[in-house]
Amino acid sequence: MTDEFIIPSEMRALVLDGTGFEHLQIRKVPTPRPGPGQMLARVDAAGICTSLIKLVEQGSKHQLVYGWDLERWPLILGDEGAVTLVEVGAELQKTYHPGERYVVQPAIEHAPINHPERYRDGGRGIHKIAVSYTLGGHLAEYILIPEEVLAADCLLPLPSPGLAYSHAAMAEPISCAVSAQDHHVHLDQNNGLAERSLFKGLKPGGVTVIVGAGAMGRFHVELALACHPRLVIVADFIEERLELVKRLFAGRARQSGVELIPFNPSQADLKAFVKEQSQYLGADDVIIAVGARSAIEEAMSYLGQGAVLNLFGGLKKGDEVVGLDTLTIHYKSINVTGSSGGSPWDIARTLQLMTSGEFDPGVHITRIGDLEHAIELLKMVKAQQIDGKAIVYPHRRTESIQAVQAWTAGDEQSYLSKQG
Numbered sequence: 001m002t003d004e005f006i007i008p009s010e011m012r013a014l015v016l017d018g019t020g021f022e023h024l025q026i027r028k029v030p031t032p033r034p035g036p037g038q039m040l041a042r043v044d045a046a047g048i049c050t051s052l053i054k055l056v057e058q059g060s061k062h063q064l065v066y067g068w069d070l071e072r073w074p075l076i077l078g079d080e081g082a083v084t085l086v087e088v089g090a091e092l093q094k095t096y097h098p099g100e101r102y103v104v105q106p107a108i109e110h111a112p113i114n115h116p117e118r119y120r121d122g123g124r125g126i127h128k129i130a131v132s133y134t135l136g137g138h139l140a141e142y143i144l145i146p147e148e149v150l151a152a153d154c155l156l157p158l159p160s161p162g163l164a165y166s167h168a169a170m171a172e173p174i175s176c177a178v179s180a181q182d183h184h185v186h187l188d189q190n191n192g193l194a195e196r197s198l199f200k201g202l203k204p205g206g207v208t209v210i211v212g213a214g215a216m217g218r219f220h221v222e223l224a225l226a227c228h229p230r231l232v233i234v235a236d237f238i239e240e241r242l243e244l245v246k247r248l249f250a251g252r253a254r255q256s257g258v259e260l261i262p263f264n265p266s267q268a269d270l271k272a273f274v275k276e277q278s279q280y281l282g283a284d285d286v287i288i289a290v291g292a293r294s295a296i297e298e299a300m301s302y303l304g305q306g307a308v309l310n311l312f313g314g315l316k317k318g319d320e321v322v323g324l325d326t327l328t329i330h331y332k333s334i335n336v337t338g339s340s341g342g343s344p345w346d347i348a349r350t351l352q353l354m355t356s357g358e359f360d361p362g363v364h365i366t367r368i369g370d371l372e373h374a375i376e377l378l379k380m381v382k383a384q385q386i387d388g389k390a391i392v393y394p395h396r397r398t399e400s401i402q403a404v405q406a407w408t409a410g411d412e413q414s415y416l417s418k419q420g
Contacts, residue, residue, distance in 0.1 A: 013140035019059030047080030081138025082168035206284030
C-alpha cells in the first residue's frame with residue numbers, strides 16, 4: 001500500500017459464477033493483493049464488449065475458459081478498460097510506480113503461470129489466455145495485473161497523461177480494426193521487369209468499400225480516412241447509420257481530400273455503383289464489417305485487380321462456410337484476409353492515433369453509466385438497443401444510464417467532478 005492510494009479490503013465487481021445471465025451479478029469481493037511479481041491497478045473506466053455475451057452464455061464451455069469450474073472460481077468480467085497503478089509488487093518497484101496509467105491488451109499470448117490446476121489438463125497445451133476469462137477483468141473497482149500480462153508485453157503505457165479515461169478504455173476494440181487494416185497487403189509492379197514491392201494498409205488513392213456502418217464499421221471508416229484513399233463507400237441498409245456516418249466523418253473526409261459516400265444497397269445496386277465510381281476497375285480494398293454470408297459472397301463481384309477482401313465480421317458457428325468465386329481470386333490476384341482481435345502493438349498504435357488526433361474515440365461513445373449498470377448495458381447490447389460503445393466508471397455512482405451523442409475529455413471531467 002502507498003500513502004497516495006487507500007486500497008479497500010473489498011471491491012465491487014461484475015461476477016459470473018455459472019452459465020447464463022442468471023449467474024451474473026454485481027457483488028462485493030475481496031480486493032486482490034499483488035504478489036512480488038504482480039501489481040494492483042484502479043479501473044478508471046471500462047467498456048462493455050459484445051464478446052462478454054458469448055462468455056456469459058457459454059460459461060465454462062467457452063474456449064478461453066478452458067473448463068474452469070465457475071461455481072468454485074467465479075470470473076470477474078471486462079476485457080476493455082483503462083487503469084492506474086495503485087500497488088506494485090516488490091520485484092517490480094524499480095520499473096513501475098503507483099500513479100502510472102496503462103491499458104491492458106486482454107489477449108495474452110502466454111501459457112498460464114497462476115493457478116494451472118484450475119485449467120483443463122492442468123493448463124498443459126494452453127498458449128493463450130485472456131483478461132475477463134481466466135484472468136480478472138475490468139468491470140470491477142480494481143484489477144490484478146499478474147505475471148502473464150507482463151510476460152506477454154500486454155501492459156501498454158499511455159503516450160499522453162491527458163488522455164481521457166473513457167478514450168483510453170476504447171483502445172482495445174479500436175485496435176481490432178487497426179489490426180484488421182494492417183492485414184491488408186498490396187503488391188505493386190511498375191513494369192514487367194521490375195521486382196514486386198508490397199505495402200500494408202489500405203491503398204492510398206484507391207477505392208475502399210466498407211460494408212456495415214455499425215460501431216465497428218464506423219471504426220473502420222475513421223481509420224480509412226487516415227490512409228487517404230481517393231474514395232470510401234460505406235454500405236448499410238439502415239439509413240440512420242448512414243446519416244451518422246455523414247455527421248461524424250463528412251467534414252474530416254473533406255479535410256483529408258477523401259470522397260466519402262454512404263450508400264444504401266436497398267435503394268440501388270452496390271455492384272453497379274462501385275464499378276461506376278471506380279471507372280469500372282473495381283474496389284482496391286473491401287472490408288466486410290457485418291456477420292453476413294451474403295455480404296461476403298456479393299463482395300466478390302466488385303473487387304478490382306489485386307484487391308484485398310477483409311472478412312472482418314465473424315459468422316455464427318454453423319454458418320461459417322461461404323461460397324467464394326475462385327476464378328475471381330485466381331485471375332484478379334485477390335488477397336483474402338481476416339483477423340481476430342489485436343496485438344500489443346495494435347493497442348500502442350491505437351493510443352498513438354488517439355493522442356495525435358487522427359482518431360477521435362469520443363464520437364463512438366453513446367452510453368455512460370457505472371458498474372451497477374453493466375448487466376443492463378450488456379442486455380441492451382444483446383438486444384441491439386445500443387449503436388455505439390458504452391462506458392462505465394466503476395468508482396462513480398449515478399442513478400441512470402446516460403445516452404450521449406459523443407463523449408469528450410471535458411464531458412468526462414465534468415461528469416466525474418459531480419457526486420453520483
